[in-house]
Amino acid sequence: xxxxxxFVARLLDRDRPGIARAISMVEAGGEAARRLxxxxxxxxxxxxxxxxxxxxxxxxxxxAGEIARTLRQSGHTIAIVAVDPTSPFTSGALLGDRVRMxxxxxxxxxxxxxxxxxxxxxxxxxxxxxxxxxFDAAGFDYIFIESxxxxxxxxxxRHLVDTTVVVLAPEAGxxxxxxxxxxMEIADIFVMNKCDRPGSGTAMQSIQSALSFRNHGSEHWQxxxxxxxxxxxxxxxxxxxxxxxxxxxxxxTNKHAELLQKRVERRxxxxxxxxxxxxxxxxxxxxxxxxxxxxxxxxxxxxxxxVAQICTNITAPGKTDE
Amino acid sequence: xxxxxxFVARLLDRDRPGIARAISMVEAGGEAARRLxxxxxxxxxxxxxxxxxxxxxxxxxxxAGEIARTLRQSGHTIAIVAVDPTSPFTSGALLGDRVRMxxxxxxxxxxxxxxxxxxxxxxxxxxxxxxxxxFDAAGFDYIFIESxxxxxxxxxxRHLVDTTVVVLAPEAGxxxxxxxxxxMEIADIFVMNKCDRPGSGTAMQSIQSALSFRNHGSEHWQxxxxxxxxxxxxxxxxxxxxxxxxxxxxxxTNKHAELLQKRVERRxxxxxxxxxxxxxxxxxxxxxxxxxxxxxxxxxxxxxxxVAQICTNITAPGKTDE
Numbered sequence: 001x002x003x004x005x006x007f008v009a010r011l012l013d014r015d016r017p018g019i020a021r022a023i024s025m026v027e028a029g030g031e032a033a034r035r036l037x038x039x040x041x042x043x044x045x046x047x048x049x050x051x052x053x054x055x056x057x058x059x060x061x062x063x064a065g066e067i068a069r070t071l072r073q074s075g076h077t078i079a080i081v082a083v084d085p086t087s088p089f090t091s092g093a094l095l096g097d098r099v100r101m102x103x104x105x106x107x108x109x110x111x112x113x114x115x116x117x118x119x120x121x122x123x124x125x126x127x128x129x130x131x132x133x134x135f136d137a138a139g140f141d142y143i144f145i146e147s148x149x150x151x152x153x154x155x156x157x158r159h160l161v162d163t164t165v166v167v168l169a170p171e172a173g174x175x176x177x178x179x180x181x182x183x184m185e186i187a188d189i190f191v192m193n194k195c196d197r198p199g200s201g202t203a204m205q206s207i208q209s210a211l212s213f214r215n216h217g218s219e220h221w222q223x224x225x226x227x228x229x230x231x232x233x234x235x236x237x238x239x240x241x242x243x244x245x246x247x248x249x250x251x252x253t254n255k256h257a258e259l260l261q262k263r264v265e266r267r268x269x270x271x272x273x274x275x276x277x278x279x280x281x282x283x284x285x286x287x288x289x290x291x292x293x294x295x296x297x298x299x300x301x302x303x304x305x306x307v308a309q310i311c312t313n314i315t316a317p318g319k320t321d322e
Numbered sequence: 323x324x325x326x327x328x329f330v331a332r333l334l335d336r337d338r339p340g341i342a343r344a345i346s347m348v349e350a351g352g353e354a355a356r357r358l359x360x361x362x363x364x365x366x367x368x369x370x371x372x373x374x375x376x377x378x379x380x381x382x383x384x385x386a387g388e389i390a391r392t393l394r395q396s397g398h399t400i401a402i403v404a405v406d407p408t409s410p411f412t413s414g415a416l417l418g419d420r421v422r423m424x425x426x427x428x429x430x431x432x433x434x435x436x437x438x439x440x441x442x443x444x445x446x447x448x449x450x451x452x453x454x455x456x457f458d459a460a461g462f463d464y465i466f467i468e469s470x471x472x473x474x475x476x477x478x479x480r481h482l483v484d485t486t487v488v489v490l491a492p493e494a495g496x497x498x499x500x501x502x503x504x505x506m507e508i509a510d511i512f513v514m515n516k517c518d519r520p521g522s523g524t525a526m527q528s529i530q531s532a533l534s535f536r537n538h539g540s541e542h543w544q545x546x547x548x549x550x551x552x553x554x555x556x557x558x559x560x561x562x563x564x565x566x567x568x569x570x571x572x573x574x575t576n577k578h579a580e581l582l583q584k585r586v587e588r589r590x591x592x593x594x595x596x597x598x599x600x601x602x603x604x605x606x607x608x609x610x611x612x613x614x615x616x617x618x619x620x621x622x623x624x625x626x627x628x629v630a631q632i633c634t635n636i637t638a639p640g641k642t643d644e
């Protein structure tokens with residue numbers, strides 16, 4: 001218990017190796033991770049969380065880097081969680097872009113961390129939210145979650161953040177893909193990156209018209225499109241301004257507290273699922289499943305019967321003690 | 323019960339509206355879907371399942387169409403499940419490619435069905451596997467699952483199928499992305515589509531060298547790269563031959579039975595999770611969570627205490643009756 005406390009203290013002190021270790025811990029999962037998250041929970045809820053999502057190649061990492069640099073100028077501390085398997089943050093060995101981020105790497109008040117998307121079974125799942133909580137408890141002012149891929153993962157990010165930024169480039173098909181993947185619905189802010197490229201005007205128009213059809217948004221907030229050329233630092237200041245404008249909007253309309261409550265509820269349900277799983281998969285039930293499998297395969301047992309058997313075997317921890 | 327039986331009978335008769343309704347049912351989830359799946363379970367395990375995955379724009383749908391046409395010539399029946407949000411199978415309204423598939427649409431022995439990836443909470447989750455089971459029970463010989471997106475979803479497909487085909491095009495960055503996303507590891511067969519385009523040779527080499535480093539494969543199977551131009555029907559016959567070669571390899575080495583067993587186990591665990599969830603989220607526990615939330619947010623209650631409380635409240639259905 002003593003070591004737990006010391007560990008948490010190092011975290012709250014924004015000790016870099018401590019933070020790195022904590023995130024590896026939540027990535028690995030297990031009991032120690034649970035205890036850590038419970039310990040830091042009371043210190044979370046202070047950081048502002050921004051999701052940056054969009055198709056591969058839209059320039060999300062470069063843009064995240066630019067936003068970080070802009071916010072650093074006003075003295076804010078920043079954490080970037082990259083859950084994008086194609087992100088230069090994620091796997092420096094394969095791309096050279098990592099070099100471009102060198103100044104951020106050397107800044108004590110910027111922490112960049114990539115997360116594995118494989119093997120977690122839940123995509124942008126629990127460990128991304130856990131990492132954000134760790135950065136939050138460690139006192140970072142802004143937490144950026146960069147996620148990519150077409151489909152579910154991109155949409156999930158909105159549950160983890162306060163402001164969702166959707167980044168597109170004027171490449172052929174990007175807008176069609178974005179629309180199909182449901183990205184139009186989740187954007188609080190749109191970014192048309194690489195807006196100096198041909199096709200940018202048409203792309204802007206198609207997003208604009210898609211925006212006019214959607215039913216996200218509210219009477220308090222109108223989603224705008226910000227034009228950037230992240231590789232030349234163009235438009236980053238305007239984007240940061242728009243993010244801060246959205247932050248103010250959420251705070252003055254009480255929507256921020258609502259988002260926070262929803263996040264806490266989602267986390268709580270996740271923790272419950274985790275605890276229940278441990279109860280369900282007792283060695284007795286694992287054995288029951290193992291014995292049943294060959295019988296199901298040979299048609300002697302119906303899957304539904306095995307499900308019923310295993311559910312009957314579940315014993316609540318409280319009940320066992322009675 | 324009577325209606326259930328009639329419904330299943332229509333399915334086994336390969337009645338198209340019946341199949342369509344059954345898939346909508348499993349997409350929606352719930353008790354009726356569970357019952358249906360239990361009823362058809364004994365009729366599954368006969369179809370051969372092939373996953374087709376790769377980055378958006380690699381030409382997966384066109385290729386799936388070509389494979390279907392080739393297999394039709396030998397009289398096989400085919401189902402295609404498209405879980406790719408950017409697939410022309412999925413959302414005809416946005417792309418014209420749907421027209422190209424008209425001959426397949428009019429073939430009684432080909433069934434193409436797109437699945438929603440949103441809202442299921444699990445990406446390529448249960449309902450895709452359920453749809454495959456429905457097609458399997460309905461007696462289709464081959465079931466193709468087309469999935470896309472960079473990341474988790476692409477990798478998940480391998481758990482649902484016997485043969486995994488990874489499709490790439492010689493576009494810049496495709497191979498890097500594929501490698502990062504872990505696609506190299508899961509391919510039983512590689513396809514270099516659009517192999518008439520510039521850059522194809524380099525792309526082939528880079529996959530070839532990546533293949534030599536990976537540890538998938540086995541002494542029985544060497545992953546090869548098949549070159550195709552799906553839009554011109556080039557290479558489809560060779561690809562089908564390679565798929566059949568892999569099928570024979572799995573069957574002669576007993577690996578096919580092993581894959582089937584793993585799939586049944588995964589499905590069973592999924593069903594158990596579903597049943598357990600219903601037990602956990604009793605109205606009593608929902609109320610407990612609702613009451614606890616404001617207290618957690620105000621710091622009066624620790625999340626861990628609420629988790630423990632809810633776990634204690636779980637009562638196995640068998641125990642209640644005692």
